[in-house]
Amino acid sequence: MILIIVALIIIIIVTELMLFKSNTNYIQEEYSIVRLKYENILENLKLKNYYERREKELISDIKCLKVLSSINQEDVINILNEHLSLCDIKVENINFNEVIDNNEEINEELVTIINVKMEFKSTYNNFLLLLDSLQNNEIDFAIISASIFFSENEVVDGIIEMNFYGILMSID
Structure with a gap:
């Protein structure tokens, strides 16, 4: 037991x-x-x-950044007109395209890119004045390309391609 x-x-x-x-x-x-x-x-x-x-x-x-919160063709025309009138340049043709850069991820609702291609006639000195004026602009934008072709009587035919940017952000 x-x-x-x-x-x-x-x-x-x-x-x-x-x-x-x-x-x-x-x-x-x-x-x-x-x-x-x-x-x-x-x-x-x-x-x-x-x-x-x-x-x-x-x-x-x-x-x-010195970028507008939104950008449209009217804004671009006003900006360009200010610079063109200072430099006594006559625009012959202007083309607008709304572009989104495919190399970067950009939220289309927040970023607007307007591509502008402008053809004009001017003197070489006025063309240089225009470039200086554009570089000193209070709003940031990119000059993609600038080309000039010399013709007669010191007149140049020019083409400038630019991108204007708008960034819509509610930042506090």
Whole structure:
């Protein structure tokens, strides 16, 4: 009888030890899962902080740009007319194209690019005055190309291609 009691006690102790070990393994697995989740959250917080800093930098950069919040053909005509009248240049032809640059990802709702190709006649000196005037413009735009062809009596036929930009951002 004592042997049976001792055997039962040993069986109970072994069973308890096995349950304890099983619970310990379960707790270790749960701890590993919780630790992994914690590390993921920590990494996400680091990424969040990085993206918030980067967003502030980009917003600061955008605020420094001298670009209109929106641009249309009328705006471009007014800008060009101001420069052309200062330089006494007559435009013979002007073409507008709304363009999105395929080399970059641009959200079409936020960025407008108007490509302008302008053909004109002027003197060489007036052409140089126009280039200087355009470079000193208060609004940033890109001169893509400028070509001139000399003809008679110091008159040049010129073509200038430009991109005007509008960036619509609700930045606070």
